Amino acid sequence: MTGAFYLAALVAAVSTGLVITSLNAVHALLYLIVSFLAVAVVFFIFGAPFIAMLEIIIYAGAIMVLFVFVVMMLNLGHRAIEQEAGWLTPRMWIGPSILSATLVGELLYLFGSGILNQAGGITAQTPKQVSIVLLGPYLIGVELASMLLLPGLVGAYHLGRHLKSEDA
Amino acid sequence: MAPEDFIALLPLLVTALSSLGVLLLAAFHRDHRFVAVVTSLGLTVACFTLPVAAGVAPRQVTPLLRIDTYALFYAGLILAASLAVTILSYGYLEKQEGQREEFYALLLFATLGAMTLAAASHFAAFFLGLELLSVSLYVLIAYVRTDSRPLEAGIKYLILSGTSSAFLLFGMALIYFQSGTMEFVRTAALAGTAAFPSTVLVGLMLILTGVGFKLALVPFHMWAPDVYQGAPAPVTAFVATVSKGAMVALLLRYFVEIAAFRSEMLWWAMAGIAVLSMFAGNLLALLQDNIKRLLAYSSIAHLGYLLVAFLAAGPLAAEAVTFYLTAYFVTTLGAFGVVSVLSKPGSEAEALDDYRSLFWKQPWLAGVFTIMLLSLAGIPLTAGFIGKFYVIAAGVESSLWVLIVLLVGNSVIGLFYYLRVIVVMAADGRRRVRPADTAQAPQVSYADGLVLAALSGFLFWLGLYPAPLIRLIQTIQRGMIGS
Numbered sequence A: 001m002t003g004a005f006y007l008a009a010l011v012a013a014v015s016t017g018l019v020i021t022s023l024n025a026v027h028a029l030l031y032l033i034v035s036f037l038a039v040a041v042v043f044f045i046f047g048a049p050f051i052a053m054l055e056i057i058i059y060a061g062a063i064m065v066l067f068v069f070v071v072m073m074l075n076l077g078h079r080a081i082e083q084e085a086g087w088l089t090p091r092m093w094i095g096p097s098i099l100s101a102t103l104v105g106e107l108l109y110l111f112g113s114g115i116l117n118q119a120g121g122i123t124a125q126t127p128k129q130v131s132i133v134l135l136g137p138y139l140i141g142v143e144l145a146s147m148l149l150l151p152g153l154v155g156a157y158h159l160g161r162h163l164k165s166e167d168a
Numbered sequence B: 001m002a003p004e005d006f007i008a009l010l011p012l013l014v015t016a017l018s019s020l021g022v023l024l025l026a027a028f029h030r031d032h033r034f035v036a037v038v039t040s041l042g043l044t045v046a047c048f049t050l051p052v053a054a055g056v057a058p059r060q061v062t063p064l065l066r067i068d069t070y071a072l073f074y075a076g077l078i079l080a081a082s083l084a085v086t087i088l089s090y091g092y093l094e095k096q097e098g099q100r101e102e103f104y105a106l107l108l109f110a111t112l113g114a115m116t117l118a119a120a121s122h123f124a125a126f127f128l129g130l131e132l133l134s135v136s137l138y139v140l141i142a143y144v145r146t147d148s149r150p151l152e153a154g155i156k157y158l159i160l161s162g163t164s165s166a167f168l169l170f171g172m173a174l175i176y177f178q179s180g181t182m183e184f185v186r187t188a189a190l191a192g193t194a195a196f197p198s199t200v201l202v203g204l205m206l207i208l209t210g211v212g213f214k215l216a217l218v219p220f221h222m223w224a225p226d227v228y229q230g231a232p233a234p235v236t237a238f239v240a241t242v243s244k245g246a247m248v249a250l251l252l253r254y255f256v257e258i259a260a261f262r263s264e265m266l267w268w269a270m271a272g273i274a275v276l277s278m279f280a281g282n283l284l285a286l287l288q289d290n291i292k293r294l295l296a297y298s299s300i301a302h303l304g305y306l307l308v309a310f311l312a313a314g315p316l317a318a319e320a321v322t323f324y325l326t327a328y329f330v331t332t333l334g335a336f337g338v339v340s341v342l343s344k345p346g347s348e349a350e351a352l353d354d355y356r357s358l359f360w361k362q363p364w365l366a367g368v369f370t371i372m373l374l375s376l377a378g379i380p381l382t383a384g385f386i387g388k389f390y391v392i393a394a395g396v397e398s399s400l401w402v403l404i405v406l407l408v409g410n411s412v413i414g415l416f417y418y419l420r421v422i423v424v425m426a427a428d429g430r431r432r433v434r435p436a437d438t439a440q441a442p443q444v445s446y447a448d449g450l451v452l453a454a455l456s457g458f459l460f461w462l463g464l465y466p467a468p469l470i471r472l473i474q475t476i477q478r479g480m481i482g483s
Helices: A002-021 A027-045 A049-073 A080-087 A090-113 A127-135 A139-160 B003-008 B008-028 B032-056 B069-094 B101-119 B125-139 B148-179 B186-191 B196-213 B225-229 B232-258 B264-288 B291-312 B315-342 B361-375 B381-396 B401-426 B437-442 B445-463 B467-482
Strands: B060-061 B065-067
Touching: A002 A027, A002 A090, A027 A049, A027 A090, A049 A127, A127 A139, A127 B148, A139 B008, A139 B101, A139 B125, B003 B008, B003 B032, B003 B060, B008 B032, B008 B069, B008 B101, B032 B069, B032 B101, B032 B445, B065 B069, B065 B101, B065 B401, B069 B101, B069 B232, B069 B315, B069 B445, B101 B125, B125 B232, B148 B186, B148 B196, B148 B225, B186 B232, B196 B232, B196 B264, B196 B291, B225 B232, B225 B291, B232 B291, B232 B315, B264 B291, B264 B401, B291 B315, B291 B381, B291 B401, B315 B361, B315 B445, B315 B467, B361 B381, B361 B401, B361 B445, B381 B401, B381 B445
Parallel strands: none
Antiparallel strands: B060 B065
């Protein structure tokens, strides 16, 4: 179990390091997705499958795909296709693939060996348990988090608006 | 949650509802004056719910928030400061182009975050309150988009604040790792009575880093001058008062509850930060020709003075911190209020030259600015003097002689640059000021004038007759420690 944690944590650290050092935004984002997947595996190992799932759906899924789209759309123009083809050379996706394959291999090993179901191991928390805690003692935390999204939204609207349209 | 819980939370609920109301208003009917009035009303109503909430205090509302008289006092301070900032912002934003209504919603969100910090008794509330405050501030700082400097300041604050949050979170994680709980009180119980385990100590140091950034203490102060200079003047006032005050409230509560100063290392680290902040703040302020930067460095130094009281840790210490902070709130709001009132569209009154012979152009504004600066310098009859006196008394009681001597020495350095501004304002005499200059000077609206007059009134009241406030602070402090 400890070995599995260190392997996933290592993948997370390496991919995050590559996010910072990548010069191309799209390549950096690919590594960032791998980093989120690795963190999800860590959550899963320590009995939080629900959070692991959310990490993949929300971070690696929705937010990152949005990021990739935005970054790609910013480079509109006749040279864009050529440029995008240049981004996806085999050299670029081999790195993230190896890291992701490590995670997949690790998960397969964990399922296959049955370590996760051992008696006395970590018991997984179900979504029901998570919800009861969130809407019980942490109710105010949930409300505050929802308030936290509003200034983010208002701010993105205010700072992202085209200045010219203000004349109207 | 019981009905009493909702009563205890009333000030926060009213603020949250006003922010949503302002957002809806902005969506359906954009009217700057109306939105500003609604915001002020919301904050005033929230102030009036404080005594109602005090009726059920002290009360632990879920593990996250602890509503006691201490939290309510700081909430009142924060609400009053936000009210002053709202009124000053109205005058300021009237001169600016673009949409203005979102500003007030963001201001209310930030106020809510600050009040959460003041009442937090759990790491989750600590972090959520801090982020609510910070995220609103990123946008408030960069609010005037037609200029590049606010945007630069906003980006700087965003990046450095994000980094400091990472330190804070790692510190919290380490403490949670050792104690298995995120509640302040239970952290203390589980960490043992004798000394902190090294994990907890490292965690506390990392938390201190995050807090030090918010308070702009040396060596985490790099953002302060640029952000103070770039942000709109009312927002600068907000950053300097509400954002720092809420953090001090939290730090005081947390350190008292876990008895943090049983670790000598932590004490020495904070003493080092206090000394560095006093010296760096005052010495760098000497070199400034820009009023907003000068006030930024001066506020770094003031937080250093505050830490001296914090370190005294005697019975007087908590009182001194709260009193000093109240005086600092009044004074800083007044000083930035004058800067805000003097600002013209597109250019803020920040160069020292903008204040040349202000006494002959706008005697009242110059008078208000002078007493605010004198209070910052700690001249008798002002709130700043009583505050500094209190801090020194707390230090003497705990025999912190070295720190006291350094504090007094720094006050002398401080006096120099505050007086320099006053000398510039009095320069040239009446004859050299052309009537055209006086005619061009911005008019002070009734609302702004009222805020500045009220702040000056508070300043003299605290300076001449501080007894009522001191009694109030003593009662709330007993409430916090006795609980």
